[in-house]
Amino acid sequence: MRSRSGQFALLGVLVLAVTILALVAQRPAEPAFAYERGPMQSAQLIHLARYCLAVGCSNATLASLVSSLHAYNSTEPLLLFPVIQAYYRSFTSTNRVENYTFFTIQTLKGYETVALGVSAQSGSVLNVFAKSYRGLTYVLKNTTLTYCHVYASPFFPTTARPPPCPLSQPIAGLVYCPRIQDPSGVAEIKQIGPCTWAVAVPGNYTLRDEFGIPVKVMVKA
């Protein structure tokens, strides 16, 4: 009998425990936040790379900029992936200038690459004409310019039908055609297609894109 009453007591404790747990489970839950990581961190690196190209990039400059990002990352919710390696490359031919920055980041999948490619390719001189500007006469050479940015990241989509963007390095991603301007106002610029411009410049000349990156027009004789 004593044993039976003990079993009832145990059963009572069990039922009480289950009831309390069930009541606890029914309480309204607070929202749980999950930080999204990927696109913003890649965009931050591309943004930094564009700045590097605009101010005159080198491996040392890039390393310094990445180091400053890491410093911010330790105190602010930048949520940056660890940047294992960052380097800058430039290729110049008779009519094309290419600038690249590559970042090797460590994600949950392992080492992945975020890259920025900027390419400016000039065509042949089509014609030559004189232009007076602010009391000076310039001999302008008409040519075509293909200028584009490629933003590559495992978190960015790849442009399905990309406009012409001559890159010697095999990077694929978002292709963007930035606006081009001449701060001095001497050159004439007209967009004639996606990433393609008709430009008139006085010989080899440097324009600027909308991000302040120098756009070198190499005029062939």
Next chain:
Amino acid sequence: MRHLEALAIALVYAVTISLLYATVVRQVTPVHQVSTERAMAYALLKCQTTPCLLDTLNKTAGISALYVNGTPITSGDAWVCYFAIVYDTFNRTVTRVRVCAKP
């Protein structure tokens, strides 16, 4: 026999607690601030100046608070915050932007 009973009771407890824990986990609403994070990504890709970035972010729905160099531009509930550095190529300045959203 008593050991068997104790084991059975422990098993009942374990199963019950596991089920209730699973219920609690299911009830938690995951709030992924994807829109805010993506908006910041888009703004960073689009802009190289702080005014451009702020203008782009201000057009994004769901942003409750915006801080520039620690100064609130728009203040509100700060549930989830993201942070970015704007490298202004034209003014050669570095600006800290923090954007917060609420569920």
